Amino acid sequence: MGRVWRAADDMLDRTVAVKEIRIDGRAPDDPEDARTRRERTLREARATARIDHLNVVRVYDVVDDGERLWIVMELVTGRSLERITAEDGPLHPGEAARIGLGLVAALRQVHERGVLHRDIKPGNVLIEAPGQRVVLTDFGIAAIQDAKALTMVGMLVGSPDYMAPERVSGRPQGPPSDLWSLGATLAAALSGRSPFSRGTTLATLHAVLYEEPEIPAAAGPLHPLLTALLAKDPQARPALDALEAALRPIAHPEPVPTVTLPRPAPRPTHPQPHPGPHRRPEPPPPPRPPGPGPWWHRRRTALAAAAGVAAVGAVVAAVLVTATSGSPRDDDGDRAGGGGGGPSPTVTATVEGTYRPPSLPPGARQEAGGYAWDPPEGWRRDVRTGAEVHYTSPDGAQELVAKSSLARGDLMETWRTSEENARQGRDYRKIRLEETTFRGGPAVVWEYTFTLEGVAWHARLLGFNVDGKSYQVNTWYQPGIEEQALATYEDVKKSFTVL
Known part of the structure; x- marks a missing residue:
């Protein structure tokens, strides 16, 4: 669908990323399709360029060169979430929740401007070092997708493993479709693979449409949230505000360990049986992090x-x-x-x-x-x-x-x-x-x-x-x-x- 180049902006003396996108019509004899797709991509890329947010890749310029569009973007120094899980292994729930919060902030800005990302997946989520900034990228590819994408002969735009069922079936799409992809992305961060990934594309599409998601056992407190995000019915998925409220205590829980009153020492003249273990004030585990860390604390409760x-x-x-x-x-x-x-x-x-x-x-x-x-x-x-x-x-x-x-x-x-x-x-x-x-x-x-x-x-x-x-x-x-x-x-x- 396109290639990304590392380039130099000679005018402003900065290093940038340049995305090359082909806008050829799906049907060779349908110039109207190519023209419509060019205009749609330019409109959405321009809308994205107006978003100045920490968690959204910055778009500097769009160049129309006939059969290709060149989108000039911020160069993010870091690894994709896909690469991180491949090289370092699955993330801890707290670390995944922290990344989820960054994506929620990004989608809030994008959706408010009438844009749908349409291709959220681990490969399009960058984690910038050393500050661990979460950056949503690849809006150029997302702009190619439209409601008719999968009704066109032989054309599948996007990644089936992270594609919402309404997109697969050609039904109307909206912000809940991006939330589905976000849920699949977080599940993949916890296990290394999409909960709908199968051996073939056809089997994957069948799983997206008809099968229940395979939520990883490591999801822990994220399990009910991922189940809600991956609901087949778009209306059953949580809105961004509810999603943020659910993720925040998992990503940044209050360090609330549990403590008990000290046990008095047994009196020599009245020996007591050894009581069961009790807990002192203790630091909870970190934000993992995960990192992350990064980064994660757990709430401990005990009596x-x-x-x-x-x-x-x-x-x-x-x-x-x-x-x-x-x-x-x-x-x-x-x-x-x-x-x-x-x-x-x-x-x-x-x-x-x-x-x-x-x-x-x-x-x-x-x-x-x-x-x-x-x-x-x-x-x-x-x-x-x-x-x-x-x-x-x-x-x-x-x-x-x-x-x-x-x-x-x-x-x-x-x-x-x-x-x-x-x-x-x-x-x-x-x-x-x-x-x-x-x-x-x-x-x-x-x-x-x-x-x-x-x-x-x-x-x-x-x-x-x-x-x-x-x-x-x-x-x-x-x-x-x-x-x-x-x-x-x-x-x-x-x-x-x-x-």
């Missing part, structure tokens, strides 16, 4: 019993941060980053082509998240995920947490956003949020206090990146044991080793 009294969670702010910079190595012993004079992970060459694994501190325990540490003996262990492990002191007055995830986004910016959201927490008070170092590399420390059911808590979080992964070593404790709690925390940080 736990302690000494026969049910305790409810409260709003506490914290974050499992993902970022892309820094490779902590040697310990510098600064106060904010911690680390003291403990051992640092080293990789020592032996014979050429072989290496020794990092040396671990005595007693260190290796975790599935790709790190090892030496938590205190006698503390209760609670594995939340393979990469997130908690240890709680016997009296319930302190908890230690270690986590890892893919590094996505800017480390400090992610923590700053979470700190802003945390201000809604009960009696939240920030002590500091600042850049620091940990073992010679960049890190971020976040320290704050909060109150839960009348009990004061103090939190200290440390995050840093190593070789594309993000790590955290955190603690929260009751202020009455601060000296002992910080000493325990420093020992654990000294033992933390990236494998």
